[in-house]
Amino acid sequence: MSEKHLQTGDVLPPYSGKLRLFAMxxxxxxxxxxxxxxxxxxxxxxxxxxxxxxPEWIFQFSPxxxxxxxxxEQGKAIFDSNIINVYLDEKYPDAPLQATDPLRRAEDKMLxxxxxxxxxxxxxxxxxxxxxxxxxxxxxxxxxxxxxxxMESRGTKFLHGDEAGLVDFTIWPFLERFLALPLLGKTEFAxxxxxxxLLTTYIEAMKTVPAVKAYYLAAETHAKFTESRxxxxxxxxxxxxxxxxxxxxxxxxx
Amino acid sequence: MSEKHLQTGDVLPPYSGKLRLFAMxxxxxxxxxxxxxxxxxxxxxxxxxxxxxxPEWIFQFSPxxxxxxxxxEQGKAIFDSNIINVYLDEKYPDAPLQATDPLRRAEDKMLxxxxxxxxxxxxxxxxxxxxxxxxxxxxxxxxxxxxxxxMESRGTKFLHGDEAGLVDFTIWPFLERFLALPLLGKTEFAxxxxxxxLLTTYIEAMKTVPAVKAYYLAAETHAKFTESRxxxxxxxxxxxxxxxxxxxxxxxxx
Numbered sequence: 001m002s003e004k005h006l007q008t009g010d011v012l013p014p015y016s017g018k019l020r021l022f023a024m025x026x027x028x029x030x031x032x033x034x035x036x037x038x039x040x041x042x043x044x045x046x047x048x049x050x051x052x053x054x055p056e057w058i059f060q061f062s063p064x065x066x067x068x069x070x071x072x073e074q075g076k077a078i079f080d081s082n083i084i085n086v087y088l089d090e091k092y093p094d095a096p097l098q099a100t101d102p103l104r105r106a107e108d109k110m111l112x113x114x115x116x117x118x119x120x121x122x123x124x125x126x127x128x129x130x131x132x133x134x135x136x137x138x139x140x141x142x143x144x145x146x147x148x149x150x151m152e153s154r155g156t157k158f159l160h161g162d163e164a165g166l167v168d169f170t171i172w173p174f175l176e177r178f179l180a181l182p183l184l185g186k187t188e189f190a191x192x193x194x195x196x197x198l199l200t201t202y203i204e205a206m207k208t209v210p211a212v213k214a215y216y217l218a219a220e221t222h223a224k225f226t227e228s229r230x231x232x233x234x235x236x237x238x239x240x241x242x243x244x245x246x247x248x249x250x251x252x253x254x
Numbered sequence: 255m256s257e258k259h260l261q262t263g264d265v266l267p268p269y270s271g272k273l274r275l276f277a278m279x280x281x282x283x284x285x286x287x288x289x290x291x292x293x294x295x296x297x298x299x300x301x302x303x304x305x306x307x308x309p310e311w312i313f314q315f316s317p318x319x320x321x322x323x324x325x326x327e328q329g330k331a332i333f334d335s336n337i338i339n340v341y342l343d344e345k346y347p348d349a350p351l352q353a354t355d356p357l358r359r360a361e362d363k364m365l366x367x368x369x370x371x372x373x374x375x376x377x378x379x380x381x382x383x384x385x386x387x388x389x390x391x392x393x394x395x396x397x398x399x400x401x402x403x404x405m406e407s408r409g410t411k412f413l414h415g416d417e418a419g420l421v422d423f424t425i426w427p428f429l430e431r432f433l434a435l436p437l438l439g440k441t442e443f444a445x446x447x448x449x450x451x452l453l454t455t456y457i458e459a460m461k462t463v464p465a466v467k468a469y470y471l472a473a474e475t476h477a478k479f480t481e482s483r484x485x486x487x488x489x490x491x492x493x494x495x496x497x498x499x500x501x502x503x504x505x506x507x508x
Contacts, residue, residue, distance in 0.1 A: 063368060072357070083363045090356035102344035103326070109337045114317060 005236040007050035012057040019044040020071040022061055024051050025239060026225045028173035030068040031215060032081040035169040036088050038211035040095050050236050085166055097166040108167040111150055111159065118143025119174050125186045126177070126226050137188045144191065147171070148199045157205055164209045172206050179203075180222035259490040261304035266311040273298040274325040276315055278305050279493060280479045282427035284322040285469060286335040289423040290342050292465035294349050304490050339420055351420040362421040365404055365413065372397025373428050379440045380431070380480050391442045398445065401425070402453045411459055418463045426460050433457075434476035 003025060006013075021037060023030035025048050037044050049058055054065050061077035062069035069079045070087070078084050089097045099105050121140035125132060151159065158164040159171070181189035193200040206212050221239070228235035257279060260267075275291065277284035279302050291298050303312055308319045315331035316323035323333045324341070332338050343351050353359050375394035379386060405413065412418040413425070435443035447454040460466055475493070482489035 078360045079364065080367060083360050083367070086363075087356050087360040090359065102341050105344065106332045106337050106341040109340075110333065113334060113337070 002242060003048065003237065003240040004242055005048040005050040005240075006055050007053040008055055010055050012055070013045075013047060015071070015074045016045055017074075020047060021045070022047050022049055022058060022069040022071070022077075023067050024048055024236065026217075026222065026229075026234075026236075027051075027067055028177055029066075029081040031173035031176075032170055033068040033070065033084045033088075034215050035172065035211045036085045036097060036166065038214055039097060039164070039169065039209075040088060040092050042088070042092060048236070052234060082170070085169070089166060097160070097169070099160065099165070108159070108165075111147070111167060112170050114146050115143050115171055115174070118147075118178075122174060122178055122181070122189075125181055125189055126184065127230050132186075132188070140189060144196060144199060148196055151198050151202055158202070164206065164211070168206065168209075169211070172212060175203055175206070176216065176219075177222050177226075179219040180226060183219055183223040184226060256496060257302065257491065257494040258496055259302040259304040259494075260309050261307040262309055264309050266309065267299075267301060269325070269328045270299055271328075274301060275299070276301050276303055276312060276323040276325070276331075277321050278302055278490065280471075280476065280483075280488075280490075281305075281321055282431055283320075283335040285427035285430075286424055287322040287324065287338045287342075288469050289426065289465045290339045290351060290420065292468055293351060293418070293423065293463075294342060294346050296342070296346060302490070306488060306490075336424070339424070343420060351414070351423070353414065353419070362413070362419075365401070365421060366424050368400050369397050369425055369428070372401075372432075376428060376432055376435070376443075379435055379443055380438065381484050386440075386442070394443060398450060398453060402450055405452050405456060412456070418460065418465070422460065422463075423465070426466060429457055429460070430470065431476050431480075433473040434480055437473055437477040438480060 005024065019037070019042060021030070021033055021044055023034065023046055034046070049055055049067065051065075051067070058065045058067075058069070060075065061071055062079040064079075066079060068081050068084055069077045070084045071077045072087075072091075078087055086098070099108060117139040118141075121136045121143070124136050125140070156162060159167045164172075178189065178191060191199060191203070207216060217239075225235060225238060228238070259278065273291070273296060275284070275287055275298055277288060277300060288300070303309055303321065305319075305321070312319045312321075312323070314329065315325055316333040318333075320333060322335050322338055323331045324338045325331045326341075326345075332341055340352070353362060371393040372395075375390045375397070378390050379394070410416060413421045418426075432443065432445065445453060445457070461470060471493075479489060479492060482492070
């Protein structure tokens with residue numbers, strides 16, 4: 001897997017016959033699908049794209065050029081993380097990630113919906129230079145409190161149960177990024193372990209889930225990318241070790 | 255069923271033990287769930303609420319006070335039309351409304367997603383006094399063209415198949431309301447049968463589906479409500495025949 005983000009003018013890599021996910025390394029929505037692909041132990045290719053200078057071919061896979069998009073068959077794709085993830089879970093029924101009870105499935109979706117206020121607050125806090133509205137901080141903590149309350153009432157290690165499931169993989173990419181906010185000076189957004197004991201334990205447990213661990217980025221890394229994006233010049237390729245090559249004469253393709 | 259919309263101060267009607275849907279008579283999202291309840295031939299109560307002067311108890315069922323909300327057990331509810339509808343279809347597996355193939359299920363969701371541009375354009379056209387942006391009209395027709403193209407490629411009477419299904423009941427409430435736009439002077443939004451032949455046939459077919467027919471309102475009725483809402487004074491109770499009673503001395507409860 002290359003951490004390089006392809007951009008306008010770059011050629012679409014050849015199709016290998018595997019499932020192929022178009023993503024951006026720091027995108028929480030794309031991460032949702034990466035985690036599901038990992039958790040279901042599916043074999044897949046990952047192609048990162050630059051969202052400011054999109055390669056022309058992304059629109060063949062995603063009508064608005066958004067990520068994630070999943071190429072499930074050459075030239076045919078599904079867009080939207082939630083649509084992709086339910087598709088993967090239904091198409092590959094081994095290691096099911098959704099609850100079997102219809103009510104619990106509805107409750108999982110409502111939990112995600114109720115958490116969306118915290119997500120919006122996160123985006124404003126991370127990428128908006130303007131002064132924070134107090135209700136943003138309030139909405140953020142309402143979202144976290146709601147989440148912790150739900151954990152308490154479920155009483156399981158993960159939201160899904162003893163193992164992490166779709167609901168966990170849908171929420172997690174945001175929690176991972178929330179941890180970067182205090183490093184960006186947004187101390188009102190810290191997840192204080194005194195207030196959020198259960199949530200803190202949950203966050204630590206999620207970090208050890210193999211599907212998560214394989215794609216996890218530390219708060220410092222998220223903070224660094226976020227800072228570059230907030231300045232209007234997102235450093236998409238900051239994790240690309242092949243970029244070192246650019247300091248030396250380029251190797252010819254083998 | 256009373257067409258009266260309950261408002262702030264009004265008492266919550268007693269729970270009958272049936273499924274109970276909280277709705278607003280002219281809300282397209284609430285209509286989605288009404289159609290699914292009808293299509294699955296479920297027995298339910300319907301309670302309409304005034305969205306400008308919400309009864310206090312709606313927040314027990316729907317955290318933001320939005321409709322639809324489904325009380326599936328006394329005091330316990332599910333919000334969001336899509337969450338409600340999938341729940342109903344899974345919980346009551348007779349007369350299934352979703353495709354069985356995971357890919358087709360994903361395609362149905364993408365179709366709804368792709369149609370959302372037309373929905374936004376409709377809202378702007380119907381309720382915004384400001385001059386229409388040309389791209390709004392364009393987005394609207396892009397949505398309709400996409401829909402018609404999908405119908406062509408599917409080649410079935412309904413989007414779901416020979417019978418209408420969840421995807422049809424999700425799209426339909428908007429098509430029903432789109433027909434009101436020309437009556438409001440928005441002639442750019444007319445669905446011209448020369449250009450939209452297949453879509454026109456589909457619309458006529460949908461009007462004959464029993465689940466739809468039982469709740470269908472003519473374009474003139476939608477136009478009348480829309481006009482009142484655009485003026486800032488939505489006439490929620492315009493279909494409430496019991497309102498005639500108010501002209502006479504009130505009958506005592508029996």
